[in-house]
Amino acid sequence: MSWLDWPFFEARHRELAERLEGWCEATIHDAHASDPDAACRALVGEMGKAGFLNLCVADGDTPPDVRSLAIARATLARVHGLADFAFAMQGLGSGAISLAGSDTQKAEWLPRVANGEAIAAYALTEPETGSDAANIAMRAERIDGQWRLTGEKSYISNGTIADVLTVFARTGLADDGARGISAFIVRADDPGLTVAERIEVIAPHPLARLKFEAVRAELLGAEGDGFKIAMQTLNLFRVTVGAAALGFARRALDEALKFSRKRKLGSGTLADNAVTQERLGEMATSIDASALLIARAAWQQDAFRDSGVKADNRRSAAMAKLHATEEAQKVIDAAVQMHGGLGVTVGAKVEELYRDIRALRIYEGASEVQRMIIARDLLKEHSR
Numbered sequence: 001m002s003w004l005d006w007p008f009f010e011a012r013h014r015e016l017a018e019r020l021e022g023w024c025e026a027t028i029h030d031a032h033a034s035d036p037d038a039a040c041r042a043l044v045g046e047m048g049k050a051g052f053l054n055l056c057v058a059d060g061d062t063p064p065d066v067r068s069l070a071i072a073r074a075t076l077a078r079v080h081g082l083a084d085f086a087f088a089m090q091g092l093g094s095g096a097i098s099l100a101g102s103d104t105q106k107a108e109w110l111p112r113v114a115n116g117e118a119i120a121a122y123a124l125t126e127p128e129t130g131s132d133a134a135n136i137a138m139r140a141e142r143i144d145g146q147w148r149l150t151g152e153k154s155y156i157s158n159g160t161i162a163d164v165l166t167v168f169a170r171t172g173l174a175d176d177g178a179r180g181i182s183a184f185i186v187r188a189d190d191p192g193l194t195v196a197e198r199i200e201v202i203a204p205h206p207l208a209r210l211k212f213e214a215v216r217a218e219l220l221g222a223e224g225d226g227f228k229i230a231m232q233t234l235n236l237f238r239v240t241v242g243a244a245a246l247g248f249a250r251r252a253l254d255e256a257l258k259f260s261r262k263r264k265l266g267s268g269t270l271a272d273n274a275v276t277q278e279r280l281g282e283m284a285t286s287i288d289a290s291a292l293l294i295a296r297a298a299w300q301q302d303a304f305r306d307s308g309v310k311a312d313n314r315r316s317a318a319m320a321k322l323h324a325t326e327e328a329q330k331v332i333d334a335a336v337q338m339h340g341g342l343g344v345t346v347g348a349k350v351e352e353l354y355r356d357i358r359a360l361r362i363y364e365g366a367s368e369v370q371r372m373i374i375a376r377d378l379l380k381e382h383s384r
Contacts, residue, residue: 003288008295009067016055017071023050024079036082036204037161041119043086048116056091057110058098063236064091066301070243070294077247078254081356084244085205088237089158092364093120095233096166096183100221105185109164121162123153123186123210124230130155131369133168134178134227140169140217147184148214152196157363159208160195162188166233167217168226181226184217191215202355234364238317239297241364242324246290248357249328252335253283255350259339276338283331290324315377322370325360332357 004014027046047053055068069091077084094113097105112118129136138151149169153159165186172180186193192215199207221229257280260271270276297320300313335350336343343350361367 003291003295004071006292006295008299009071013067013071016068017075020052020072020075023052024075024083028076028080028083037206039082040086040158040206041161043083044090044119045116047083047087047090048114052087053090053114053116056087057094057114058106063098063305064095066236066239066298066305067295069237069240070298073240073243074247074250074294077244077356078251079247081203081248081352082205084247085157088240088244089122090114090116090120091240092122092233092237093158093162093164093166095122095236096220096229097185099232099236100183100225100229101185105218105220109185113164118163119158119161121156121158121165121188122233123156123159123165123167125153125155127152127154127209131366133230134181136168136170136181138167138169138212140171140182140184143214147217147219149184149186149212149217150214152209152211154209155199156208156210158206159210160198160206164188166220167212168230169217171223171226178227179224181230182223183220183226183229185220186212186215186217201359203352203359235314235317236301238321238364239294239301241360242290242294242320242322243298245324245328245357245360246287246294248353248360249283249287249290249324249331252328252332252350252353253280253287255353256280256283256335256338259342270338279334279338283334286327286331290320290327293320293323296320312377315374318365318370318373318377321365322367322374325357326367328357329361 004017052072055072056064058064073084073088076087090113094110097109109118113120124133126136126138138149140147140149149167165188167184167186168181169184170180171182192213194211195208196211197209199209201207260276261269263270265273297313297316300316304313332353336354339348339350342348345351
């Protein structure tokens with residue numbers, strides 16, 4: 001965690017890292033969860049009691065501190081992927097409420113999310129729309145003075161266990177594109193909302209396809225602002241996805257160092273081999289480059305927030321997410337290769353990391369989308 005000594009961070013961030021490291025060591029058991037739903041519920045409860053979920057929600061009108069979120073995710077991911085997931089989804093699931101909620105909505109949900117009483121979910125993706133979020137089809141209509149949602153959402157993290165969902169639906173015409181989308185708060189126990197399918201993925205966690213049949217909903221923010229709110233929420237947490245990848249990559253390097261020093265090879269160890277040393281050097285350099293991009297982007301977001309200056313840091317956030325996730329995949333693959341047969345054996349930590357990292361290159365904006373964001377911002381700047 002030497003990156004915390006860099007000038008991007010403050011004493012409070014270093015104190016947070018130390019406290020969270022101690023909590024992880026005492027609380028999190030580094031093992032595969034046989035029941036991801038139960039494990040996530042338990043982790044959310046424990047993190048809420050320890051006070052760490054306060055990092056995920058707004059403090060009044062002040063959005064979450066991105067550097068604190070990044071430190072938390074890097075620390076949790078290094079220990080256990082499901083712990084990082086449980087933490088991150090409390091933030092992403094309630095992020096729109098932190099950014100656009102009324103005082104009443106914030107008072108009702110954010111304390112419950114922060115203390116672990118309410119599990120949150122972010123419902124944007126649909127069966128026919130992934131990265132093309134501007135073309136979602138779910139309908140929101142006023143019926144007897146209430147908003148009602150009809151349609152389906154897919155690949156919704158926490159979909160099987162959520163208590164509250166931020167849902168994005170179309171209030172305008174299909175031709176309106178992004179301008180016709182609004183954001184809503186939905187209580188998971190309201191009639192008409194069902195889990196249509198539990199989706200199993202290579203890194204197990206609560207994931208579902210949800211069906212909405214005239215489900216009661218509460219407007220979040222202004223009508224027609226849904227797409228903007230969705231993108232603001234993703235941008236707030238995009239850097240932290242890179243931080244989670246950083247945590248996974250650091251753990252992979254740790255495992256590679258440990259294994260290479262004890263693995264016998266000829267008269268020495270695997271670590272004595274020049275090829276191994278070259279690979280370890282590449283892994284360490286890649287990790288530090290990711291950490292620098294993440295620290296810069298997180299500091300930039302917090303600096304803009306604290307100064308009150310309206311600034312666009314989408315490019316730096318996209319760079320951090322893109323580089324950290326893509327490079328973490330390479331670092332982990334190198335660690336698996338170094339472990340040989342053990343690297344692909346179920347139960348080995350590097351095998352678990354190999355499954356954990358893959359989704360990060362897709363969700364909250366696939367790598368291809370991040371490259372487009374970077375390129376379009378560069379072209380826009382150059383045209384000026």
